Amino acid sequence: MPSSVMPMINPTDGRPPAAAISATGLRKSYGDKTVLDGIDLHVPAGSIFALLGPNGAGKTTAVKILSTLITADGGQVRVGGHDLTAEAQAVRAAIGVTGQFSAVDGLITGEENMLLMADLHHLSRQEGRRVTAELLQRFDLTEAAKKPASTYSGGMKRRLDIAMTLVGAPRIIFLDEPTTGLDPRSRHTMWGIIRELVTGGVTVFLTTQYLEEADQLADRIAVLHDGKIAAEGTAEELKRLVPGGHVRLRFTDPAAYRAAAAALTGAAHDDEALALQLPSDGSQRALRSVLDRLDSTGVEADELTVHTPDLDDVFFALTAAAPVPAQPKESAR
Ligand SMILES: Nc1ncnc2c1ncn2[C@@H]1O[C@H](COP(=O)(O)OP(=O)(O)OP(=O)(O)O)[C@@H](O)[C@H]1O
Ligand SMILES: [Mg+2]
Numbered sequence: 001m002p003s004s005v006m007p008m009i010n011p012t013d014g015r016p017p018a019a020a021i022s023a024t025g026l027r028k029s030y031g032d033k034t035v036l037d038g039i040d041l042h043v044p045a046g047s048i049f050a051l052l053g054p055n056g057a058g059k060t061t062a063v064k065i066l067s068t069l070i071t072a073d074g075g076q077v078r079v080g081g082h083d084l085t086a087e088a089q090a091v092r093a094a095i096g097v098t099g100q101f102s103a104v105d106g107l108i109t110g111e112e113n114m115l116l117m118a119d120l121h122h123l124s125r126q127e128g129r130r131v132t133a134e135l136l137q138r139f140d141l142t143e144a145a146k147k148p149a150s151t152y153s154g155g156m157k158r159r160l161d162i163a164m165t166l167v168g169a170p171r172i173i174f175l176d177e178p179t180t181g182l183d184p185r186s187r188h189t190m191w192g193i194i195r196e197l198v199t200g201g202v203t204v205f206l207t208t209q210y211l212e213e214a215d216q217l218a219d220r221i222a223v224l225h226d227g228k229i230a231a232e233g234t235a236e237e238l239k240r241l242v243p244g245g246h247v248r249l250r251f252t253d254p255a256a257y258r259a260a261a262a263a264l265t266g267a268a269h270d271d272e273a274l275a276l277q278l279p280s281d282g283s284q285r286a287l288r289s290v291l292d293r294l295d296s297t298g299v300e301a302d303e304l305t306v307h308t309p310d311l312d313d314v315f316f317a318l319t320a321a322a323p324v325p326a327q328p329k330e331s332a333r
Contacts, residue, residue, distance in 0.1 A: 019078070020045040020172050020203035021066060026075035028061055035061045037227030038075065043220070045171075048194065048204045050214035053224035054319050059207035060100050062224070063176045066205065067097045080172050096170030098161050100177050100207075106150030110141050110160050113149055117167040135163040139193070155186030162193065173197060175206040179213060191217055211311035221311075223318050230318040239308045240281045242317045247280040247290055249301040256299040263297040264290070282308040 021043040028036040035058040043049040053059050064070045066079060068088045077084035080094030105113055111132060118128030136142045139159040144152060149160060158178065165173060178194070179187040187210075194204055194217055208214055214221045215235045222232040231238055239245070249264075250273065251257035257274040261267065267276040280286045287306065294301060 019043060020047075021049070021077075021079050021205060023066065023075055023077040026062070026065065026077060027073045028058070028065060028070075029073055034227045036065075036072070039224070039227075039229050041066075041222065041229075043203060043205055045203050046198060046201055047219040048198055048206065048217050050218035050221045051205070051207045051224055052209075052211065052214050052221055052315065053207075054209075057224040057319075058227065059224060060176055063097070063099075063174050063205070063207060067095055067174050068092055069097070093168075094170060095172045095174065096165035096168060097174045098165045098176065098178060100180070102157050102161050103164065104149045104152075104157050104160050106148060108149065109146050110149050110152065110156075111136065111145040113160060113164055114167065117164045121168040123167070131167055135166055139163045155182050155189070158182060158186070158190065159193070162190075166197075170202070172203045172205065175204060177207055177209065180209060187213070211315050215311050223315065225319045231314070235311060236308070238314045239311065240283065242309045242313045243279075245280055245282045245306075245308045247278045247282070247287065248275055248303075248305045248307065249278075249290075249294070250275045250303040250305075251299075252302045256301075259297050259299045260294060260301065263293055263299075280306070282306045 019042055021041060023039065023041040025038045025040065026036050027034075027038050039062070041049075041051075041062075051059050051062060061070070065072045066077065066084070068084060068091055071085070079091045082090040082094065084091055104110075105116070108116075114132040114135065115128055118131055123131060133142075136145050139162070141156065141160060141163065144156060149157065152160065158181075162175070162178065175194070179190045182190060191213070194206070198204055204217075206213075206217070218235065220233065221235060221238060223230045223238070231241055233241075249260065249267075251260065252274065254274060257276070261269055261276055264276055264278060267278045269276060278290060280290065
């Protein structure tokens, strides 16, 4: 495994790695405003976890608590195997944080920013220079290294930000909106960097406004809304939560189309396109049932497509102004 960071393997018994981050009943209020209303989070080591939520949902608040920058009002949290309150120092040693707003000092060069971080991590002069050169190279900043950081583009600053976070070789990294404001190419570069980190055994906890980003990167996604986790799961699991998924079957032979239409009750007919559309959650079981019904009539579709709602559908459904009902679908429109 190519790695400059240690994977989180429990050295004592070699069992699968424990949770890198686990929080139960996490609470935080500002005055009478409840920002986090008892949330649970569980992030396995070596995975990417995305916390998704609209502006003001409490994403940054959660990151700040988990990274010991502010204290929670309640809840139990372990990060990197350490209790957040009792062993804050050990937690700090295990993590790196790239805040929502840049920590880069524009008045000094990129290289000087890096060396400053190396000093903060008590690296020797020689080691500091080595790590700095290696990271600047890795983040394609070698050429710009000697220029004041204020002259960097947004994407370069963001890369420098993350490079600075990596100086201490953290096992767990918090990235608060790592790609906000970046153009599509820089965003893809950043995704590559994040994936590479995880390949090296690092755990990444990121927040994002971009559903596509969570979809692309995250092993698990939690949607934060109204102080609670409105939904949690893989991108695919979340997409199945909202209605709108369907299976579409297209035929070229009108006779086959008619036979299938007769067999598949409940399907919407598109006579012009010779297509049938059936509501479906896109699961294996649902697909099999459709295919079995087709098989039993002895016809074959020429094309089968599964449409699952995308994360946008999920996000808007879960973070709509009205609270999500505990028992959905009762007053489905
Ligand atoms: N120090 C503070 N004092 C008072 N209220 C605060 C403080 N920090 C955050 N808040 C409030 O807590 C809520 C959550 O803020 P937070 O920054 O965590 O949201 P966010 O999800 O990161 O939003 P964004 O997407 O805009 O970054 C907001 O209503 C904010 O105004
Ligand atoms: Mg924020």
